[in-house]
Amino acid sequence: MVPIIKANVGRTNWPLMAAKAVAAAAAALACGIAAAQADAPKYGGTLEVGSVYPTISALSWDLADWNWKQNYDTGQVYEQLFAADLSKSRRNGGKYAFQADAWLPPDAIRGELAESWKWIDPLTLEVKLRKNVRFPAKPGVMEERELTSEDVLFSYGRMNASAKKIPSYYDYLTKVEAPDKYTVIFRFKEFNAEWDYRFGWGYYSGIMPKEVATAGAANWKNVTGTGPFTLNQFTQGNSTTYVKNAQYWDTDKIGGKDYKLPFVDKMVLRTVKDEATRNTMLRTGKLDVLELVRWTAVDELKKSAPQLKWSKWLSYTGQYLALRVDTKPFNDIRVRRALNMAVNKQEIVKQYYGGNAELFAYPQHPDYGGYFEPLSTMPDSVKELFTYNPEKAKKLLAEAGYPKGFKFKVQVCACNQDHMEMLPLIGAYLEQVGVKIEIQPMEYGAYLSAMTTKTNAPGYMMANGHTNPTTTLRKSFVAGQVWNASQWNDPAFTARVDQAFQIRDEGKRQEAIRAMTRDIVAQAPYIWLPTPYVFTAWWPWVKNYDGELRAGAVRSGPIYARAWIDQEMKKKLGF
Structure with missing residues (x-):
């Protein structure tokens, strides 16, 4: 940015000032380019995350079980029609922290699997899906194929038919249709202000292929979706490991350039029941991010690990x-x-x-x-x-x-x-x-x-x-x-x-x-x-991240797909 120069007009040497201004602008531009180059994302590495629900492992892998935590565990793999528009996060100059457990303001929602949507009439919503979004091959479960409107129809129908469904959850809908490969029509009996939350980005909005249900949706080994990661390993009471989905469709614009996501090769969600152990893992760099730190531990962690970055937020x-x-x-x-x-x-x-x-x-x-x-x-x-x-x-x-x-x-x-x-x-x-x-x-x-x-x-x-x-x-x-x-x-x-x-x-x-x-x-x-009030802490080598926790209902997948590890900084800090 060129600095604003205030001058005394009567005493100014204009040629000299002009030369200095040009030089200053060039220097500022050079610094900006250098900073942009320094902050250019790097691929690779493992992101270790201490869970915001540190004592609770995955409750179920089957979306039709209607468990409240399923998006947290499967949201790296299963995508939804809509998600948070992270370009409007505070780190990108926006006004949203994206920490609420299941609240996306109307102006902070983007299409995820949905490319566009519109109301045809007051009780009919048309959703157009993105083309060439792929389910990766899963041995013993499914061959690689494209996501279509039939997958949305199947996922909605399976959730609606579940005996565990929340009463009245879909009562405002009369029918969901798939008139062609990339179009889904939602027909309403009556308007519902939560329509986008309930079937678009909420707790129970994941899109799952029929093949997973056929193979057995409750078995974590069968889980596969269109998201940025694939589920690689699950150890009850300890960790859930995800690896990069090389066929993931989305990108992130950084410094005016589009980068293919995700950046990290592997992401690990840690379940650590003992609070002191969690804090020690953070302090010693075994965790890159600890999503939840109680206020009682903050002062000591700030003393013992002063390089940590912090976000304070009122619990949701x-x-x-x-x-x-x-x-x-x-x-x-x-x-x-x-x-x-x-x-x-x-x-x-x-x-x-x-x-x-x-x-x-x-x-x-x-x-x-x-x-x-x-x-x-x-x-x-x-x-x-x-x-x-x-x-x-x-x-x-x-x-x-x-x-x-x-x-x-x-x-x-x-x-x-x-x-x-x-x-x-x-x-x-x-x-x-x-x-x-x-x-x-x-x-x-x-x-x-x-x-x-x-x-x-x-x-x-x-x-x-x-x-x-x-x-x-x-x-x-x-x-x-x-x-x-x-x-x-x-x-x-x-x-x-x-x-x-x-x-x-x-x-x-x-x-x-x-x-x-x-x-x-x-x-x-x-x-x-x-x-x-609670806190989120992370090491400064975690880039493109500022304490965001949810890009939908308890769903962090789109957030961590955009984070990358500055390996050089990590080494300089002794880790």
Whole structure:
């Protein structure tokens, strides 16, 4: 960039100034070219990543199992119709961090397998697929071939026919058609504001070839897709290894030049249950990226490994203790509100989290623009739930018929160290108003099964992804939904959720969502808990990366396809 020169016109030697300006511009241009050449991506190497879900291995490789984590594990292999437009990331001069678990703003979505899409009429969407996108050959599973509209039709149909499907997920569609090799038509019964999320870039939107289903989709050895990597090895509780898909179709523009993706030869996702071990692996360079670092470890890591780069972000996983409203005493709103007032949430933020948390960030996240409403503007019925008031809590319990309190069981995942440490503290607060809890730690599989089968205990300590502004209300507070741990069942509220999905005008939809959020928070089906800040750390030799985590619903494949390793820098830093 040529520097701007401010001059005193009456005393300026114009020829000399002009010469100097030209020389300065040439020098700046030379530096720019040198920097561009220095930053030109290099191919090769292995990218070692510590998982944002460090204690949980792949839950299933079969997309039709509808497990929430499938995009994280298969999203390097299976692509979707849409993905995040990473050219709008902050590192590229945009405004998006791409850290939300399942929220892509409307202006930050690009076609992935979809080359283009348009509304033919208000209830008919036409999607045109990219041509010459290839499935690589997989011995014993399939021959190499081109992706076609039949693959999209098959994937949608298989998901829709699954017994594990989320209730009502596709009810707004009447039919999906494949009129030709590269065209898919989605016919709507009614408009749904989440259409692009639900079948385009969401948790359950992966496009899988029929051959994988025939061979056995649950077997990781059969997994193959059109993505930047192929699945090479899976070791339960340890690692998932992906290698470069040499036939991958996409490119990335860097310095005005298109580069074929991916850059690295191999990517390894590490599952490391012990927190201290994870941090040591990062500090010693055995991990290039650690997607999740708790605030308690940050200062020490910054001292012992000062070259690390950091991203601080407010977690997109809400925390709460769900109270089953279909059981006594939690069918009484006075009891639920009392338990909220009995917990000193401000003290948890200041003392337990050292200030590294926000008191009110669930079910809506502050990043959700017009959908989020701060606590300061909430009605008193909401503010009261976040104000420590044990005396009023005792009064409400007495009014509800529990002057001496009661005891209830709380299930918690043993894999969540934060919750294992926080729950006894919550128990201590509750005991001050006569309420005692019995803590039941569970392994993740049994813990998740308790909720999905609706056999969870009256208390259920939970970390639940915000997902997006509309889904967070549907999945958590609509009867029959998988993640409704409180078993909330209010037909009038369900009707309001359904109506919100049908509002095309985003401003009006935001207004409806804010009103519903105020109402459901005041009903206190949960003990609302603070949302912590968390950190992502990476070594500076990881280039073309700035802490991005998700290019769709918990899907990192397009992000790591664009990262490359500066091997020379890595050696200079002693690794």
